[in-house]
Amino acid sequence: MPGTGPRAAPRPGGPADHADLRRLLAKRFAARTQTEWEQVFAGRDACVTPVRTLAEARGDGHLRARGVFGPARDGGDLLPASAPRFGRSAPPPLGPPPRPGEHQQEVFRDWGVPLPEPDTDATQRRTSD
Known part of the structure; x- marks a missing residue:
């Protein structure tokens, strides 16, 4: 790939140069689509993974x-x-993730942490919904 070799990037001089290098890399990656970048790195010995x-x-x-x-x-x-x-033990099918706070009392008890005071306003909002 022309323009991407070691001479294309500024020589690292320390944290002061990080912003310039970040801008250079952002510009370079924005020049292609994710699919194009996947094709560029396909079959190469490079640690590159799409997000x-x-x-x-x-x-x-x-x-x-x-x-x-x-x-x-x-x-x-x-x-x-x-x-x-x-290989010898298959995990059971997965259930949905717990709702926020669903296991809070058990966790606090297991850790020996006092339970927080209930928020009566929040409790009233939940029960009125």
């Missing part, structure tokens, strides 16, 4: 082949599978 949304990751062939996502108990969306996975 994907969860929806995109669920459809990624490599991640599917590795079993990174597993079926939900209710048959809904694929969820991130437990790791590590061992």
Whole structure:
């Protein structure tokens, strides 16, 4: 790739040069689409991985082949599978993630931390919804 070799980037001089280098890299990466960059690095010995949304990751062939996502108990969306996975023990189907605060009392009790005072305003808002 022309213009991307070691001479194309400014010589690192320390933290003062980081902003210039960041701008140079941002400009360079913005010049191509993610798909084009994937093609550039395909088959190369380079540690480059696209950043994907969860929806995109669920459809990624490599991640599917590795079993990174597993079926939900209710048959809904694929969820991130437990790791590590061992050959002689299959993890059970996954359930939905807990709701915020769902296990708060158990966690506080296990850690020996006093439970916080309930927020009566928040409790009233939840019960009125």
